[in-house]
Amino acid sequence: MDGDTRKAQSDWISRSESTHGVERIEAFFHGNAYSMHRHDTYAIGLTLAGVQCFHYRRGLRTSLPGQTMVLHPDEVHDGQAGTNEGFRYQMIYVQPAAIQEVLGGRPLPFVEGGVTTDPRLFEATQTALRQMRGDAEPLERDDALAGLALALDNASGARQTRKSADFAAAQRAREYLHASCTHTVTLDELALVSGQDRWSLSRDFRTFYGTSPYHYLVMRRLEAARAMMLRGVSLVDAAAAAGFADQSHMTRHFRHAYGIPPARWLAMTSDRRAG
Template sequence: MTGHVDANGSGPTAVRAWRPAVPGVSEVFHARFTDHAYPAHTHQDWTVLIIDDGAVRYDLDRREHGALSSMITLLPPQVAHDGRSAVPGGFRKRVIYLDLSVIDERLIGPSVDHPELIDPLLRHRLAQLHTTLARPGEEVQAQSRLVLITERLQDHLRHRPAESPLRRPDQPVARRLRDLLDEHLADGLDLEHAAAEIGVTTAYLIRAFTASFGLPPHRYLTGRRVERARRLLLNGMPIADAAIAAGFYDQAHLSRHLQHMINTTPGRYRRSAIGTG
C-alpha cells in the first residue's frame, strides 16, 4: 500500500506515515512537533532525517547532538537516541527508515560518532526522494534516487572512521539478551530465565545490557514493540490485532505507548495508509 494522508490534521502535532513499495524502505514518516519529546529508544533500521523547520537536540549513545535544516542526520540501528525541539515553536521533519540491506552495518561506528552530514546536494536529493515516494506509481524513480542517495551516504561514512567503536564491556552478554528480546517480542521474556540461559546473574545481565545499549531491557522491548506495531498498522492490520501481534496487552496498552513515543493514536497512525492507493 502506498501514498499517505494527514494522520493528525493541523495543530501542535501533525503526523503522516506510509510504507512505499520500494525495496529497502521500511517506512516514511513526516511530523511536526511543538512540545513533544521522544523518549530514549532504538530502531532496527537506519534513520535518515532532514529538518524542514526549527531544530532538534538529541542524545545518541549518551552524547548530545543537534539537527538543523542545513544537515542530513543519519542515525544508526540499535543505538539509543531521544529527541526534542531545540527552539521555541517546535520542529518539522521528514524521515526515511532504511533496512539493513541498504547501508552496510559496518558503518554503524562512524555514524555514531558523526551522525550529522553537511552536503547540500545530498539534502536536495533526499527532499526529491520524499516527493517521489509520496506519488503512487513512481516506485522505479524512487528506487533509482535511493541508490544514488545511499551510495553518497556510505561514501561520507567511509571517510569518517569511528573514533570510539562500539566495543563495550559485556557486549556479547548484551547482544545475546537483545537477540532473546527480539525473538520474544510478542510473548515476552522472563529475565531470570534469560540470565540462567546465558549463565550470568539477573542483575549482571541488566547492567550489561544497559551499559551496552544505553537503555534498560524493558525500555528496549517497549520501543521494539512500538516499532513493530507501527509497521503492522501501516500494513492495514486492525488496531487490536496489531497490539496483540506486537506484544501489547490490548489496544489501550498500545495506545498509551504510541502516544508517548510519537504523540498520536493508533487510529490516526493507521489511517495514514488506508485508502491511499
C-alpha cells in the first residue's frame, strides 16, 4: 500500500487512500495503539499475528488470527496489544452508504460483540482486503463490496426479505461475460445488459451461478489461458491474450483458483500428457 506512516520505531501503519467510500490499512503495534475514538464507518478487519484487544460497548474484546473484527459506525473503541509481542492486523473502513447500496435499504447490519468466528464473513473480509486495491478492476472492487455487505448481513442474523431472484437477468449477464471475458467489464455494463440494477444483479448472479460476476469472469480468463498454455503459448502471452494485466496478475489469480502457480501446473499437466 502507499502512504506509509511510522508512529514509532517499531510500530507502523500502511494505508491506502479512500476510494468509493472504502479505505484499507495494515498496521503493527506494541502496547497501546489507539485511545478511545469513534468514526462514521464500519471497521472490519483481521488480526494477522499476535493478540489484539480493544474496549467496545462496555467490554474488553480480544481478536485472534482466524477471527473477524466488526466495529459498527459511531461506536466508541480503542486498541492495544494483548501481549508483549505486539499485534499485526488489516482493516477495511466502509461507509454505511456503500453497504446500503448493496442491501437496498435494509437496516444496517450489527454484529454483536465486535469479534466473530463466522466463516462466511471471515472469507468475505479476506476477499475484500485482497481485491479492493487501488489498481483493482471496477468489477473486482464491486464484487468484493457486495460479498462483504451480504456476509455482514448474514452474520448479523438479519431476516432475508428481498424479492424473488431474476434468472433471466443473471443469464444475460453470464452470456455477456462469456463474450467479453478478455476485456475490462464493469457492473454498470452488466446491469445495462441484464436490465437489472447493479446490486440486484450482483445478488442474483450469486444465487444462480454460485459465485460473483467478477470471479466468474476471472475463471473464464483462466480457462482460456490454460488452453493456450497447453498449446505452447508462453505464460506472458497467454496472460495478455486472456485479458489479464500481466503475467503476475494471472499468476495471482491462478494460485488463488487452483492452489499452485501456472508454471508448475503446466509442468505437471505436460508430464501427465506425455506419460
